[in-house]
Amino acid sequence: MIGRLVEGTPRRGLVLLAVLLMAFLAAPLVANDYMLTVLILILYFSYTGQAWNIMMGFAGQLSLGHALYVGLGGYAAAALYFHFGIGPWLSLPLAVAVAAAAGAILGFLAFRFGVAGVYFAILTIAFAEFARVGFDHFTWVGGSAGLFLPVANYTRNDLWTLRGNPTMFYYVILAMTVAAFVLCHLLLRSRAGYCWQAIREDEEAARALGINTFRYKMYAVVLSAGMTAFAGVFFAFYYNNLFPEQVFSISRSIELILGPIIGGVGTLVGPIIGAFLITGLAESLREVMHALGVDVPGLKQVFYGLCLLAVVMFLPDGIWPPLSRALGLDRDSSRGQGT
Amino acid sequence: MPALLEVEGLSKNFSGLRAVQDVSFAVPAGAIVALIGPNGAGKTTCFNMIAGVYRPDAGAVRLNGERIDGRRADQICRAGVGRTFQLVKPFAGLSVLDNVIVGALNASRTMAEARTQAEAMLDLLGLAPKRALPAASLTLAERKRLEVARALATRPRMLLLDEVMAGLRPTEIDQMVKLLRDLNSARGLTILLIEHVMRAVMALSLRVIVMHHGQVIAAGTPDEIARDPAVLECYLGEEAL
Numbered sequence: 001m002i003g004r005l006v007e008g009t010p011r012r013g014l015v016l017l018a019v020l021l022m023a024f025l026a027a028p029l030v031a032n033d034y035m036l037t038v039l040i041l042i043l044y045f046s047y048t049g050q051a052w053n054i055m056m057g058f059a060g061q062l063s064l065g066h067a068l069y070v071g072l073g074g075y076a077a078a079a080l081y082f083h084f085g086i087g088p089w090l091s092l093p094l095a096v097a098v099a100a101a102a103g104a105i106l107g108f109l110a111f112r113f114g115v116a117g118v119y120f121a122i123l124t125i126a127f128a129e130f131a132r133v134g135f136d137h138f139t140w141v142g143g144s145a146g147l148f149l150p151v152a153n154y155t156r157n158d159l160w161t162l163r164g165n166p167t168m169f170y171y172v173i174l175a176m177t178v179a180a181f182v183l184c185h186l187l188l189r190s191r192a193g194y195c196w197q198a199i200r201e202d203e204e205a206a207r208a209l210g211i212n213t214f215r216y217k218m219y220a221v222v223l224s225a226g227m228t229a230f231a232g233v234f235f236a237f238y239y240n241n242l243f244p245e246q247v248f249s250i251s252r253s254i255e256l257i258l259g260p261i262i263g264g265v266g267t268l269v270g271p272i273i274g275a276f277l278i279t280g281l282a283e284s285l286r287e288v289m290h291a292l293g294v295d296v297p298g299l300k301q302v303f304y305g306l307c308l309l310a311v312v313m314f315l316p317d318g319i320w321p322p323l324s325r326a327l328g329l330d331r332d333s334s335r336g337q338g339t
Numbered sequence: 340m341p342a343l344l345e346v347e348g349l350s351k352n353f354s355g356l357r358a359v360q361d362v363s364f365a366v367p368a369g370a371i372v373a374l375i376g377p378n379g380a381g382k383t384t385c386f387n388m389i390a391g392v393y394r395p396d397a398g399a400v401r402l403n404g405e406r407i408d409g410r411r412a413d414q415i416c417r418a419g420v421g422r423t424f425q426l427v428k429p430f431a432g433l434s435v436l437d438n439v440i441v442g443a444l445n446a447s448r449t450m451a452e453a454r455t456q457a458e459a460m461l462d463l464l465g466l467a468p469k470r471a472l473p474a475a476s477l478t479l480a481e482r483k484r485l486e487v488a489r490a491l492a493t494r495p496r497m498l499l500l501d502e503v504m505a506g507l508r509p510t511e512i513d514q515m516v517k518l519l520r521d522l523n524s525a526r527g528l529t530i531l532l533i534e535h536v537m538r539a540v541m542a543l544s545l546r547v548i549v550m551h552h553g554q555v556i557a558a559g560t561p562d563e564i565a566r567d568p569a570v571l572e573c574y575l576g577e578e579a580l
Contacts, residue, residue, distance in 0.1 A: 190450065191450065194437065194441050194444060195441070197437070198441040200432075202428045205424065205428035207391075208392075208412050208422050209416060209489060209490075210413050210416035210445035210493055211413055211444075212411075213413065266432075
């Protein structure tokens with residue numbers, strides 16, 4: 001199993017990954033609570049970026065509405081906990097199923113009726129907006145006033161109900177991120193991975209080679225949506241509150257895709273590097289501004305915009321592809337390397 | 340010889356333009372047949388109807404006696420028809436090997452089997468030294484070979500080749516002709532090719548079908564076609580006769 005996992009990955013890459021993993025595992029020993037919350041945010045965006053990447057990076061279907069799946073997953077699990085006391089791990093399958101179903105409906109409508117490219121992206125925004133407006137009036141889950149989970153005093157960590165201190169949440173999201181990384185790595189080498197990449201590169205040629213493009217695009221959307229819903233469950237229990245205006249907003253969808261775009265769309269390492277850079281830099285910027293006593297609302301958004309602009313202008317493939325070449329690692333994770 | 344591919348009364352209009360009108364022909368199993376004609380004659384449209392890109396307005400396409408018209412392109416590929424594109428469509432971001440693996444998945448149960456099949460196709464088409472390069476870095480001649488390798492990797496019974504010789508140098512054309520002839524004789528692969536390079540058409544084809552303005556105007560052996568007044572007229576103009 002391990003052998004199959006690492007096959008074809010250069011030794012240097014494996015060492016680097018191992019060091020990185022050790023560093024992440026040891027981080028709570030040295031990090032204070034604030035640094036830990038930043039790391040949690042970074043891992044959260046690494047995970048969601050990885051999930052989004054399956055749809056866009058692998059299969060070439062641009063989603064600008066992934067907040068939909070975060071929200072649906074979060075609301076499903078939070079509502080079950082709030083109303084019936086059902087723990088997040090029990091409600092996780094339902095949360096994933098709800099988001100996957102939403103993805104399936106969207107995918108079916110789009111792919112059956114040939115909605116592609118920019119129009120597909122607009123459709124994904126529309127679905128997230130429907131959800132935002134709908135949940136504003138969905139009083140069972142609090143409507144626009146929001147849904148709040150009871151916050152207990154964190155005297156002890158309860159992994160089963162996801163109630164605990166940041167260290168526990170940190171290890172949960174770290175495990176999710178590692179699992180997503182391994183899953184995507186395996187997917188990229190699988191039949192589905194090859195079919196997705198073929199569709200991304202040229203859908204007509206993919207079809208001519210016997211690939212049922214409708215089916216594989218559906219797989220990508222459903223899988224991506226389901227994985228994202230898991231992040232939504234985490235989000236709900238970590239922040240303990242959900243507001244439709246926030247959780248389904250387009251800015252959340254954009255925030256979620258910045259990591260993979262900056263790091264490198266279609267690569268395995270890109271979403272992680274991107275999340276690191278964008279979240280890390282944005283938080284440092286906030287700290288610096290705070291220390292200087294300057295309060296500029298919207299500065300984070302301006303900063304995101306500048307980062308995106310710089311990457312699009314100077315590194316259109318993202319940071320990882322040139323970086324991996326410089327490090328001599330480009331056999332394992334560069335764009336389009338299914339082998 | 341029984342016909343592997345039968346096309347009967349095939350027609351297609353594009354918003355009033357009659358691209359293909361009532362075209363019928365047959366490709367016997369194990370044969371190489373060429374489809375020729377001036378630009379805009381409807382050859383590629385015919386191909387696209389056979390390969391499932393377009394649904395015919397009228398007519399039937401049969402593979403081994405079974406109707407395949409109206410099926411999707413991927414279903415037709417799985418039924419045993421491989422094709423290349425006139426304007427080559429490599430998966431530019433993937434390596435040459437990965438391009439062919441995608442095709443090989445069609446008839447492989449495992450990834451390992453697909454990889455073996457793809458490696459064999461790269462050897463056959465002389466692309467093995469380029470296997471790790473991105474397809475975007477290939478020359479036009481290499482891209483044409485990649486198209487053929489990818490289509491062959493799907494293990495078709497019937498191969499549709501759309502101008503694979505165009506843009507090749509004479510020595511490259513001779514190599515391709517030899518390769519196709521080998522595939523045909525060694526593996527019994529049936530080939531229907533659209534071609535403008537007459538040197539290749541004459542060297543390869545058992546039968547030639549000539550299209551003009553969406554219709555079949557002549558069909559016969561290469562020698563018969565070369566002497567046919569209607570064919571000469573459509574290629575050279577009336578005064579040339």
